[in-house]
Amino acid sequence: MTVAPPAPTLDLSDLRAACTGTVAGPGDPRYDELRAPWNASVDQRPAAVVEPAGAQDVSRALLAARAAGLRVAVQGTGHAAQCLGDLSGTLLLRTSALTGVEIDPVARIARANAGALWQDVVPAAAAHGLAPLAGSSPDVGVVGYTLGGGIGYLARRHGLACNHVTAIELVTPDGAVRRADAEHETELFWALRGGSGQFGVVTAVEFRLEPVAELYAGAMFWPWEQSAEVLETWRALTADAPDGLTSMARLLQLPPFPEVPEPLRGRAWVNVQLAFLGDEPAGSQLVAGLRALRPTLDVVGPMPIEGLLRLHGDPEGPTPGLTDHALLDVLPGEALDALLSVAGPGTGSPLVNVELRHLGGALGRRTEDAGALATLDAAYALHTVGIPAGPEAAGAIMERSAALRAALAPYSSERRYLNFAGGPVASRDAFSPADEDRLSRLRAAADPDGLMHCGYRAA
Template identity: 50%
Template sequence: MSTYAQGGLMLITDTLRLDAALLRAQLTGALVLPGDEGWDIARQAWNLAVDQRPTAVAMPETVEDVVAVVNFAREHGLRVAAQGTGHNAGALAGLEDTILVKTSEMRGIAIDAEARRARVQAGALWADVAVPAGAQGLAALAGSSHDVGVVGYSLGGGLSWLARKHGLATNSITAIELVTADGRLVRADAENEPDLFWALRGGGGNFGVVTELELELHPITEVYAGMLVWPWERSAEVLEVWRTWAATAPDEITTSARLLQVPPLPDIPEPVRGRQIVVIDGAYLGGEAGGSEVLRALRELGPEIDTFEMIPPAALLAMHMDPPEPVPGRGGHMMLRELTSEAIDAFVAAGGPGSGSSLLMLELRQLGGAVGRSGEGHGALDRLYGDFALFGVGLVVEPGAAEAIGRTLDAVLSAMAPWDAGSAYLNFAEEPIDTSVAYSGEAYERLQAIKARYDAGDVFRANHPIAPAASAS
């Protein structure tokens, strides 16, 4: 439409600039255009390696702001991409002719302890919810990182440390408020707009700008959680024991096993700083005695560090040692059908000692349990298809790093191809992929039909797009 790039700077027509000035006058929040002061900060994503060049960046502070921006975009033939933090900005393809709606100014939350519900505005981070919920004896199905956005994570699935017991976070959503393509504020729940409610839970940012989520909380005051660490020369031996252990582990425990090449940065805990290690971390829903019994086979491997102890669930946000602040990253993932001894050997050979891996982290998340079970009332992503999720990431901190990371990711993913489940977990997909493989065939068709019903003009540009069904558009 009206935007074009020149010398790397996105320019917009005078008419659009004038109309945008009128929009700006209506908004409580900011509207930033290319060339405006603060443009480079406004367009920045959490993933610092991603160069976002939208037509404009809106930072709504109210629901009315969101409505005004969506109406403006539709009337000007522009698209809208909602973004909470930009953790998954790598998957968003170009942002030409698109208003990026950053929700970071809408971070309010409210907890109803009696009903065990949290109401969460669009820009809330997991720390905003998990900490006050914990203070009231409740736990949310938060991910491993304190600053991942609740909305993006939850709409895309949501694998928490309680996942094998309580399922994907998306299926703990009880209501969603959003602004749809026609500029309406809609509440979607089991009774109102049930198709839309179903589609949003797994279908992500394809149907509107979510302004608020309501989530179920769980009455959990403590978990037995921590990490076990060995030198990475022991990777194959440790992972072999972990994979056989995982096959019979109870749903009460959810773990991850990682090969880590930890950078020598000052904010990383001293015992692991600058080291190559193999780490198993996770959480057990139950007491210390039960947890110790469950972990016995892993502890028999004689970890050099063992931090498992009873902790409040909000402390899980720090357990995985995720980056405390935005970083430039490049990642890749694969859903695995199963892990055999041969799979462990292939994994370690491609990404472990002696491989020349350029990855900071190469992870296997334990799935199964409630993550792998369909359930009544679930949304479009009713479960994940695969027993383990592989995720690898490297830091793009010097010239050539992105290519080197890409080479290691290619080597790992091709080595693991025999165990590829042929599915995807879109929250872990950091590059554009064929989104249809993430859902059952029936669910994907239904998603396309619902997309055509609510957004036939494809106003909403999600990180992982669902094309509207052709017949209905």
């Protein structure tokens, strides 16, 4: 009879002695704080958490996890914790202590360490009249957002944030510290831009900033009984919008929380948000049709770049959320009817946000130097959010999101976008077959033991 050798375990005191940053296991003082993700509906319980103080700590943690037979997951903030699933048997690396942002206004390049948030980059770049391709939320992590793609208010003009990246510093699963850019580690550089956390732990990212001379942007709100006419008018606006206009339409049922400003608090709205890279006369001409619908609140006008940081009104700090999404190839009037019949006024929908983002423009154009997620091949993205008050509410949210996806299935593509996913995404659903093939070969070479655990499941 052969006796199985004892399973290796992670020796936390050894790891603690080797690392400058914090190492916390269950029962340790900082374990609960460090394991708690931004998405408070996820109760993740990793085998241990390391908060690295630098690349050397990351390297030591990776090697220790491998020796102990653990997987490694990385989080900046935990905004996408719902994509990771069970973390038992996993060493979690929280990069929150790796803060720091540098702006080079002459080269128009920003460098963000792995713990940086968009609220650290946007004002620093805006001071020089420059803008990153940030998303809608100030406290989303720059690295997690960018590695997954990244669509923000400048997306139709400038494309996915991952394709503005010029260099990435990381520690690969073998513990080596590397720098990937257009001249070095070129396959890795390609794979990381869209491939998210599959290829190692990123410690810093560098990316191009865009000059913004004029910005006409903001939001309009109407009572949600006007949803049908507002959605239809927005749809008409998107039908022949210039690339400089990125917009979204949302059905909002805002909770009565004190952080929701008056007069929006506790009421249901139909809302359009937009950013136009152009002057006021051209911008106001574009929104004339929407204005004719006499919004209750109209805060669209010339705006400084920093204004985009909190335009979406996303909650800051830990918040429970169940999300879902679909990518739509087309949005005919019947699709809006279908959406409203499932999630519009009078349907009893528990979803606090049902959002349609207009894609296309630069998001659909492949450039020579793009990464693994070269384009987002869809005309619109549907993104839904529910805030679960308990298990019953969570079930109702999931059911309604699924019903909405089913109602929009005739207009949807099979493709998935990791950043908007409500759970793990099969890699083959996010990339073209040729790109997935290239990614899986790189994955096998870079991480043969499957050490890295992220939101993508290998196809």
